[in-house]
Amino acid sequence: MLPMNHAVFVVKLVEKPIHLNYKEYETIEIKVQFPVLRQKDSRSELTLLLWGDYRNDFLKYYKVQDYLIIQGILTLKGYKDRENEPKVIVKRIYPFLLV
Template sequence: MNHAIFVVKIIEKPIHLICKEYQSMEIKVKFPAPRQKDSINKLTLLIWGNYKSDFINYYKAQDYLIIEGILTSQSSVNEVKVIVKKLYPFLLL
């Protein structure tokens, strides 16, 4: 299983997705990667359900989050996505 926990920074506004009766959001985030300059440090979060409404109400670009979820990737696009299972604020200011 590809279970992972990250501390990430939101870099863009969320994109709302509608697929049949399900609604979800995609959010672009990044995490620090100080060792290798050419490493991929951007992720796309997939959020739905109660976390979707909480995200809209409480978070904005440049906020930090602790996310827990399942990693997915597409080798043809070279993009990594995380299906969010839990979402926590980090560094409340």
């Protein structure tokens, strides 16, 4: 059974990753956008957090304007610089090909 905050999204990369150091972990933070807005007042952007092998694979294989399927945990934890911005801690990442 999956936790309540588990999510799967199709997203488009809109910015280059930002490298962060959190405690002893090297992470990257990536801004992504949903391909299609469903409501006028809905949020269109999301921030992904990646570390470990996913971080290295992302830097090696993906670039801005690519589409991805991401699976992860949705969190609203506030950080020092940005409060209550939705973030997804990525557990799996897949390329999404548009034909």
